Amino acid sequence: MLKVDDVSVSYGKSQVVYNVSFEIKDDEKLILLGRNGVGKTTLLKSIIGLLPAKTGDISLNSDKVTKLKPYERSRKGIAYVPQGREIIPQLTVQENLELGALAHKVDYAKKVEEIFEYFPVLTQHLKRKGGVLSGGQQQQLAIARALMSDPKILILDEPTEGIQPNIVSDIADILTRYHKEKKVPIIVVEQNLRFARKLGDRFLIMQKGSIVAQGQMDELTDEHSKKYMSV
Ligand SMILES: Nc1ncnc2c1ncn2[C@@H]1O[C@H](COP(=O)(O)OP(=O)(O)OP(=O)(O)O)[C@@H](O)[C@H]1O
Numbered sequence: 644m645l646k647v648d649d650v651s652v653s654y655g656k657s658q659v660v661y662n663v664s665f666e667i668k669d670d671e672k673l674i675l676l677g678r679n680g681v682g683k684t685t686l687l688k689s690i691i692g693l694l695p696a697k698t699g700d701i702s703l704n705s706d707k708v709t710k711l712k713p714y715e716r717s718r719k720g721i722a723y724v725p726q727g728r729e730i731i732p733q734l735t736v737q738e739n740l741e742l743g744a745l746a747h748k749v750d751y752a753k754k755v756e757e758i759f760e761y762f763p764v765l766t767q768h769l770k771r772k773g774g775v776l777s778g779g780q781q782q783q784l785a786i787a788r789a790l791m792s793d794p795k796i797l798i799l800d801e802p803t804e805g806i807q808p809n810i811v812s813d814i815a816d817i818l819t820r821y822h823k824e825k826k827v828p829i830i831v832v833e834q835n836l837r838f839a840r841k842l843g844d845r846f847l848i849m850q851k852g853s854i855v856a857q858g859q860m861d862e863l864t865d866e867h868s869k870k871y872m873s874v
Pocket residue numbers: 654659677678679680681682683684685686
């Protein structure tokens with residue numbers, strides 16, 4: 644379980660996240676919604692330690708991580724797939740996967756076989772450079788790399804951005820299966836409502852740095868999307 648308690652985040656004097664609190668249990672997939680610029684990525688970055696929380700606390704399974712550095716939170720089991728994927732394009736698919744396991748207590752050979760069961764497409768491209776894969780394949784590689792660390796929670800920032808619909812649907816299926824089999828909670832920032840509805844159990848909506856609505860995924864109405872999500 645991840646608990647975010649009263650977290651505020653600023654860039655210098657400019658505050659972007661205001662006193663956000665929420666919990667996610669191990670059997671949940673949570674979707675974070677909201678218009679561009681409301682602070683979703685900033686909130687995620689404070690959870691993984693790339694930005695300091697000005698107030699509040701973040702804990703993973705009752706273990707406070709608020710003061711830990713990003714690599715320390717990663718070792719504790721917080722895995723992050725950033726917006727824009729950020730695989731290493733000059734490295735091969737295999738090398739990217741090896742990097743994912745680096746500095747984590749996992750048996751690479753065993754783990755990679757397990758990960759290939761979720762991402763079979765990667766097995767055909769192991770020796771190719773990451774940068775030559777299609778956008779959808781790169782996103783699958785980015786997620787696979789994050790999962791190589793055997794995380795306790797997986798956090799993704801707009802995983803469907805710029806990806807064709809059939810791959811988007813595959814990614815929702817893969818994440819759903821992984822979550823069910825590994826009991827790993829998932830937090831996703833997402834604009835694609837179809838994907839959000841397919842994957843999510845619960846939603847949070849942010850506006851101007853605060854959480855303004857939340858509920859079970861089937862409680863997300865057109866009213867919510869008109870009020871808080873359409874441009
Ligand atoms: N490095 C930074 N320095 C100063 N301000 C920033 C920085 N990064 C983001 N911001 C500002 O913080 C606010 C929230 O940005 P953030 O990226 O968290 O929003 P978001 O909800 O994730 O939007 P998007 O969906 O466009 O990614 C915006 O006003 C943005 O301009």
